[in-house]
Amino acid sequence: MSFSFDLLKQGKGTAARRGRFHTSHGIVNTPVFMPVGTQGTVKAVTPDDLRRLGAEIILGNTYHLYLRPGHELVRDLGGLHKFVGWDRPMLTDSGGFQVYSLGDLSKITEEGVKFQSHIDGSYHFLTPERSIEIQEALGADIIMCFDECPPHPSSYDYTSKSLDMTIRWAKRCLEARKRDDNALFGIIQGGMYADLRRRSAEETATLGFEGYALGGLSVGEPKPLMYEMVEATVPFMPVDKPRYLMGVGTPEDLVECVDRGIDMFDCVMPTRNARNGMLFTTRGKLVIRNSQYERDERPVDESCNCYTCSNFSRAYLRHLFKAKEILSSTLNTIHNLSYYITLMSQMRRAIEEDRFVEFKKEFYQLRADDDI
Amino acid sequence: MSFSFDLLKQGKGTAARRGRFHTSHGIVNTPVFMPVGTQGTVKAVTPDDLRRLGAEIILGNTYHLYLRPGHELVRDLGGLHKFVGWDRPMLTDSGGFQVYSLGDLSKITEEGVKFQSHIDGSYHFLTPERSIEIQEALGADIIMCFDECPPHPSSYDYTSKSLDMTIRWAKRCLEARKRDDNALFGIIQGGMYADLRRRSAEETATLGFEGYALGGLSVGEPKPLMYEMVEATVPFMPVDKPRYLMGVGTPEDLVECVDRGIDMFDCVMPTRNARNGMLFTTRGKLVIRNSQYERDERPVDESCNCYTCSNFSRAYLRHLFKAKEILSSTLNTIHNLSYYITLMSQMRRAIEEDRFVEFKKEFYQLRADDDI
Numbered sequence: 001m002s003f004s005f006d007l008l009k010q011g012k013g014t015a016a017r018r019g020r021f022h023t024s025h026g027i028v029n030t031p032v033f034m035p036v037g038t039q040g041t042v043k044a045v046t047p048d049d050l051r052r053l054g055a056e057i058i059l060g061n062t063y064h065l066y067l068r069p070g071h072e073l074v075r076d077l078g079g080l081h082k083f084v085g086w087d088r089p090m091l092t093d094s095g096g097f098q099v100y101s102l103g104d105l106s107k108i109t110e111e112g113v114k115f116q117s118h119i120d121g122s123y124h125f126l127t128p129e130r131s132i133e134i135q136e137a138l139g140a141d142i143i144m145c146f147d148e149c150p151p152h153p154s155s156y157d158y159t160s161k162s163l164d165m166t167i168r169w170a171k172r173c174l175e176a177r178k179r180d181d182n183a184l185f186g187i188i189q190g191g192m193y194a195d196l197r198r199r200s201a202e203e204t205a206t207l208g209f210e211g212y213a214l215g216g217l218s219v220g221e222p223k224p225l226m227y228e229m230v231e232a233t234v235p236f237m238p239v240d241k242p243r244y245l246m247g248v249g250t251p252e253d254l255v256e257c258v259d260r261g262i263d264m265f266d267c268v269m270p271t272r273n274a275r276n277g278m279l280f281t282t283r284g285k286l287v288i289r290n291s292q293y294e295r296d297e298r299p300v301d302e303s304c305n306c307y308t309c310s311n312f313s314r315a316y317l318r319h320l321f322k323a324k325e326i327l328s329s330t331l332n333t334i335h336n337l338s339y340y341i342t343l344m345s346q347m348r349r350a351i352e353e354d355r356f357v358e359f360k361k362e363f364y365q366l367r368a369d370d371d372i
Numbered sequence: 373m374s375f376s377f378d379l380l381k382q383g384k385g386t387a388a389r390r391g392r393f394h395t396s397h398g399i400v401n402t403p404v405f406m407p408v409g410t411q412g413t414v415k416a417v418t419p420d421d422l423r424r425l426g427a428e429i430i431l432g433n434t435y436h437l438y439l440r441p442g443h444e445l446v447r448d449l450g451g452l453h454k455f456v457g458w459d460r461p462m463l464t465d466s467g468g469f470q471v472y473s474l475g476d477l478s479k480i481t482e483e484g485v486k487f488q489s490h491i492d493g494s495y496h497f498l499t500p501e502r503s504i505e506i507q508e509a510l511g512a513d514i515i516m517c518f519d520e521c522p523p524h525p526s527s528y529d530y531t532s533k534s535l536d537m538t539i540r541w542a543k544r545c546l547e548a549r550k551r552d553d554n555a556l557f558g559i560i561q562g563g564m565y566a567d568l569r570r571r572s573a574e575e576t577a578t579l580g581f582e583g584y585a586l587g588g589l590s591v592g593e594p595k596p597l598m599y600e601m602v603e604a605t606v607p608f609m610p611v612d613k614p615r616y617l618m619g620v621g622t623p624e625d626l627v628e629c630v631d632r633g634i635d636m637f638d639c640v641m642p643t644r645n646a647r648n649g650m651l652f653t654t655r656g657k658l659v660i661r662n663s664q665y666e667r668d669e670r671p672v673d674e675s676c677n678c679y680t681c682s683n684f685s686r687a688y689l690r691h692l693f694k695a696k697e698i699l700s701s702t703l704n705t706i707h708n709l710s711y712y713i714t715l716m717s718q719m720r721r722a723i724e725e726d727r728f729v730e731f732k733k734e735f736y737q738l739r740a741d742d743d744i
Contacts, residue, residue: 039691040692068695073666084688297450311457315445320412
């Protein structure tokens with residue numbers, strides 16, 4: 001097994017912790033944010049851009065890559081790392097979440113999920129075994145169990161039965177593994193029910209995974225409820241394994257959930273919002289199309305050292321956005337990813353230096369100031 | 373005057389020549405291809421990408437920048453170089469060509485051209501004086517005279533009267549200049565009439581510009597006719613000034629027209645075709661969406677050293693194109709510009725080494741081979 005996790009330091013006055021995991025493609029420092037490379041590319045940036053940004057790990061979406069170009073093609077061409085030109089660690093999800101959210105008319109049984117492709121309407125059947133087979137063909141360093149992600153809101157009864165099936169599926173995923181050069185993470189479900197989250201965490205942990213994820217959060221519930229669910233789950237997750245909060249979130253979410261003991265995050269927000277002209281700054285959000293930036297010579301964020309902020313004004317970025325130039329998406333994405341990656345790096349340092357509580361206070365103080 | 377041109381070497385057995393011009397933003401080696409940055413960006417690539425590609429000069433379109441974000445805004449923010457983050461030489465066209473081709477219902481009089489914006493339908497009036505004023509506000513190193521570019525085909529009589537007006541406009545452009553840190557190029561018209569081309573060349577030359585362009589070519593006429601017009605014009609253009617063939621062209625056009633004594637080219641073809649998945653190679657064109665590339669592990673062009681060819685397979689580029697990923701445009705643009713810029717560099721070396729005739733022969737031999 002080439003995957004291992006070291007818990008380097010437990011934060012002071014917080015559940016935040018500083019860790020590091022090792023994969024066959026290198027080391028990842030936690031807490032970490034993983035840019036999402038849905039279809040074999042983090043949208044609008046090159047692998048070189050990502051390296052310059054200091055991204056240590058990126059995510060690929062199994063659902064998308066399975067449908068196009070197909071996992072067998074990717075495997076035959078040397079695996080996902082080689083195919084997309086990224087030689088650092090990668091993680092693939094199981095395809096489950098997209099099957100439920102993108103696949104048409106998905107039908108769930110004990111065996112697995114039947115769904116229609118969002119690309120051409122063709123029928124497909126995804127099972128725990130099939131998801132592992134596809135993910136092993138793609139060849140990421142971390143792969144995920146195939147789970148059921150119940151819609152929000154779901155009844156207690158449905159959520160309870162669903163998490164039981166997810167646990168049975170998790171066992172099938174473990175049994176389906178053929179490779180030993182990657183890590184398989186279990187996924188904790190349980191909706192918005194603290195006792196179900198605890199049960200799911202405990203039962204999943206007994207199965208013995210290299211890491212554990214919280215699924216089914218950030219699905220429309222109020223923020224305090226999401227934080228409450230994280231708080232209700234983390235204490236029952238193994239201390240010596242990485243904890244991954246899937247599909248989260250805003251900068252505030254990252255700070256709040258690092259504070260609650262989460263080690264890994266992924267979210268399309270920095271990249272998607274970039275393409276829509278919504279930029280993250282230490283002082284809050286900046287909507288670049290706004291006319292107030294028409295002649296604004298300042299960089300997006302004066303405290304940012306990214307390529308975009310080092311070279312271009314808000315006025316220029318506004319012009320590119322209004323002119324619908326591709327470079328708008330690229331420069332905005334570089335900045336937003338830089339913001340996220342820098343935020344994580346600041347949190348890692350704060351934990352190391354026993355000042356995470358102060359860091360969090362300052363983080364909110366900066367945002368209280370309305371002058372972006 | 374900070375612009376000067378050195379004719380370094382006259383090719384052997386060809387009208388091709390090796391030169392170099394100096395601007396306040398640096399040196400440009402000729403023959404040169406200038407990537408087109410229409411709206412303040414060469415589409416889909418960053419200034420850093422362009423530097424890595426070895427681009428020595430890029431073009432901006434006055435028509436587009438005048439309409440959005442406006443030349444006064446660009447001037448107030450420090451000029452086009454600063455606005456777009458490009459510190460090497462730049463050239464702006466006069467806006468004329470786009471007024472005729474993009475502006476709705478343009479109406480031409482001796483005074484100038486009235487047209488409607490393609491963005492919002494607003495009315496504008498462009499004159500030689502106004503074009504120079506706008507270009508000087510943008511602040512490129514080379515600016516162009518405002519000319520009339522008659523449609524193809526046009527009658528002898530219309531073309532003759534039009535070029536007379538273009539010459540009167542050229543005088544007005546000279547008189548309208550206020551800056552002395554840039555170069556102003558005259559534009560030779562004359563349609564597809566060799567004697568009119570000669571007259572336009574001779575009369576424009578007497579006005580005394582820092583360089584001379586051929587306008588009104590590559591407007592739908594057959595290739596042999598375009599080459600004939602270049603041949604009919606070049607001998608009457610000053611030897612000691614750069615010669616710029618506007619809006620041209622294919623790789624074959626570049627080779628043929630360098631052979632006929634042209635020093636500068638610009639064209640949207642490498643960038644636009646890149647976005648449409650049409651890639652240039654030493655062996656001819658490659659349409660990346662074609663199914664034959666589905667599992668093709670080779671780079672686009674095995675003799676190319678660009679970022680795209682060094683890191684990505686045809687199979688991956690096909691996937692990106694089919695998935696409509698922004699990275700498809702970026703990687704394809706990097707390759708196509710690399711192809712164009714490398715082709716020019718090869719021609720410069722061939723001229724220096726007195727083997728341009730052999731180079732041209734090899735250029736066509738490679739393309740005769742059907743196996744891309």
